[in-house]
Each structure stands twice: as C-alpha cells, then as structure tokens.
Amino acid sequence: MAGSVENVYSRALLEIAAEDGSMKELDEELDALCGIFSANPELTEILCAPTVTDEEKLSLIKTVFEGKISDTALNFLCVLSEKNRCRYLQGIAEQFRNGYYESAGIAEATVTTAVPLKDDARERLRAKLEKKYGKTVILKEKVDPSIMGGMIVSSGGSMMDGSVKTRLENMHKQIRDMVSV
Amino acid sequence: MQFNFEFFSIEPSTIIGVLLNTLILFLLFKKFLFAPVNKIIEERKAQVSKTYEDADAALEKAKNMENEYAEKLSAAKEESAEIVKAASKKAQLRSDEIIAQAKSEAQGIVSKANADIERERKRAVNQIKDEISDIAVNIAGKVIGKEVSSDEEQERLIDEFIGGIGEDE
Numbered sequence: 001m002a003g004s005v006e007n008v009y010s011r012a013l014l015e016i017a018a019e020d021g022s023m024k025e026l027d028e029e030l031d032a033l034c035g036i037f038s039a040n041p042e043l044t045e046i047l048c049a050p051t052v053t054d055e056e057k058l059s060l061i062k063t064v065f066e067g068k069i070s071d072t073a074l075n076f077l078c079v080l081s082e083k084n085r086c087r088y089l090q091g092i093a094e095q096f097r098n099g100y101y102e103s104a105g106i107a108e109a110t111v112t113t114a115v116p117l118k119d120d121a122r123e124r125l126r127a128k129l130e131k132k133y134g135k136t137v138i139l140k141e142k143v144d145p146s147i148m149g150g151m152i153v154s155s156g157g158s159m160m161d162g163s164v165k166t167r168l169e170n171m172h173k174q175i176r177d178m179v180s181v
Numbered sequence: 182m183q184f185n186f187e188f189f190s191i192e193p194s195t196i197i198g199v200l201l202n203t204l205i206l207f208l209l210f211k212k213f214l215f216a217p218v219n220k221i222i223e224e225r226k227a228q229v230s231k232t233y234e235d236a237d238a239a240l241e242k243a244k245n246m247e248n249e250y251a252e253k254l255s256a257a258k259e260e261s262a263e264i265v266k267a268a269s270k271k272a273q274l275r276s277d278e279i280i281a282q283a284k285s286e287a288q289g290i291v292s293k294a295n296a297d298i299e300r301e302r303k304r305a306v307n308q309i310k311d312e313i314s315d316i317a318v319n320i321a322g323k324v325i326g327k328e329v330s331s332d333e334e335q336e337r338l339i340d341e342f343i344g345g346i347g348e349d350e
Contacts, residue, residue: 132346150339151338168322176310
C-alpha cells in the first residue's frame with residue numbers, strides 16, 4: 001500500500017487530468033519522467049538537496065523540461081520540488097496509473113514468454129483478455145527463457161500460469177506428494 | 182571303821198542359810214547377769230530379724246524389678262517388631278516405586294527410540310524418494326526442454342494457452 005503522500009499527489013493529478021482530458025498523455029509523461037529520474041539519480045539528489053535553493057531547483061527543472069513536457073507535468077514537478085517530495089515521483093506515477101486505468105477501464109497485464117510474442121498471438125491474447133476482464137487491456141511483455149515455454153499472464157492480483165517450468169514444478173510436487181511416507 | 186559324819190550334819194540353820202544364800206545369789210544374778218544377757222540376746226534377735234526383713238524386702242524389690250524389666254523387654258520387643266515391620270513396609274513401597282519408575286523410564290526410552298527410528302526411517306525414505314523425483318523431473322525437464330526448443334512447439338504452447346483463456350469460467 002502506497003503511503004499517503006503518493007495518494008494525495010496522485011489524486012490531485014488525476015483530478016487535473018480528468019478536467020482537461022489529458023490522462024493518457026499525463027500517464028505517458030509521468031512514465032517518461034520516472035525513466036529519466038531513475039536513469040539520472042543525481043537529478044533527484046539535487047532536487048532534494050537542502051543546500052540548493054528553491055529558485056535554483058525551479059530554474060533547473062525549467063531548463064531541462066520546459067517545452068518538452070506539458071504544463072501540467074511541469075507544474076507538478078515544480079510543486080514536488082518546492083515541497084521537497086521528488087523522491088515520491090515513482091510512487092505517485094504508479095498511483096496515478098492505477099487511478100487512470102481504473103477510471104478509463106484499462107487493465108494492465110504482464111505477459112511473460114520464453115520467446116518474443118508474435119503479432120497475431122499478441123492480438124489474440126489481448127482480445128481474449130479484454131473479453132475475460134471486460135476492460136481495455138494493455139500488455140506489458142517480458143521475455144524470460146527460464147520459463148521454458150508457454151506463458152504467464154498476471155494482472156492486478158490474479159495470475160494465469162501456463163509455463164512449462166511451472167508444469168514441471170507441479171509435476172515434481174505431485175511426485176513428491178505421491179511418494180511421501 | 183570310823184566315819185566322820187560331821188560334814189553330813191543337817192543343820193536347819195545351815196539349810197536356811199544356804200537357801201538364803203542361793204536366793205540372794207539368784208536375785209543378784211538375775212539383776213546383774215540375766216538382764217544384760219537377755220538384752221543382748223533380744224538385740225541380736227531384733228538385728229537378725231531386721232536382716233531377714235531387709236533381705237525379704239530386697240528380694241521383693243528384685244522380683245518387682247525383674248517383672249518390670251520383663252514387661253519393658255516385651256514392650257521393647259513389640260516396639261522393635263513394629264519398627265521393623267514399618268521399615269520393611271516402607272522399603273517395599275519405595276522399592277515398588279523405584280521399580281515402577283524405572284519401568285516407565287525404560288518404556289519412555291524404548292518408545293522414544295522407536296519414534297526416532299521411525300522418524301529416521303521416514304526421513305531416509307523421503308530423502309531417497311525426493312532424490313528419485315528430482316532425477317526424474319530433471320530428466321523430464323531436459324527432454325521437454327529439447328522438445329520445446331523449436332519455434333513451432335513454442336508457438337503451439339502459446340496458442341494452446343491463449344485458446345484456454347476464459348474457457349475455465
């Protein structure tokens with residue numbers, strides 16, 4: 001469960017985005033920002049540093065991001081910096097995405113396969129999942145050869161595991177249970 | 182032959198004199214001889230009789246003491262018999278208790294040993310079975326790994342999974 005800071009900020013952002021209908025764009029921007037901040041940890045360090053003045057922080061944010069991201073996102077960053085909450089960016093973005101998906105009827109599903117998914121398989125999977133969840137499904141694909149074959153789909157709290165690795169493990173467990181004295 | 186009968190003469194005065202002499206002598210004897218002698222004899226008698234009485238008293242006392250000792254002895258014998266009886270009863274109880282305790286301890290040891298053996302046996306059997314199942318699954322994994330290494334098989338598995346979504350509801 002995310003802390004209250006994330007909740008407060010993400011809810012405010014959701015309200016703003018709902019008003020001007022920019023949820024999808026803002027979600028993408030937040031995702032990109034998270035990527036930039038995690039790739040450049042010194043950015044967070046500077047924005048959290050007590051030795052750097054607020055003006056310097058705002059000027060840094062504007063120099064780096066002005067014109068490249070929406071005003072909403074830029075203002076949000078400025079507020080975070082002013083309130084010294086930059087380290088919560090990741091959590092706020094996650095909460096925002098959850099709220100956005102919930103309000104837009106979107107479900108995110110993580111698909112793990114041993115080999116990359118082919119286009120037709122991806123489309124069939126998306127269609128099946130959308131039918132099953134009754135929501136628009138966004139697929140996040142992962143390739144993990146250790147599952148040997150088949151696929152694992154996890155969404156929210158549920159998981160469907162049709163991997164060869166899990167089947168083997170189940171078989172192993174069954175054999176163990178069968179022969180245990 | 183001439184007998185001189187002078188000294189045979191019987192003179193009444195002489196007779197009376199002799200009688201008076203004798204009486205006086207008797208009275209003197211009685212006064213000065215018989216009385217002290219009798220007194221001594223009486224004293225001796227009293228002494229002897231007292232000695233006898235003392236002896237009787239001592240005898241009586243000795244008999245009493247003998248009886249008393251006999252009673253005490255018999256009481257002591259009874260008491261010692263009681264003590265011995267109580268002690269032997271106590272010893273019997275204690276020995277029963279020790280034996281029972283030893284039996285239960287022995288039983289505990291035996292059942293613990295049995296449980297240990299059984300647990301160890303199960304552990305060993307399970308270990309062997311685990312190893313066997315590990316080997317079996319390893320082999321199966323290798324075989325399956327080879328089989329699913331082809332693109333066709335991977336696609337088939339993915340299609341199978343996609344086909345199965347929603348069908349279990």
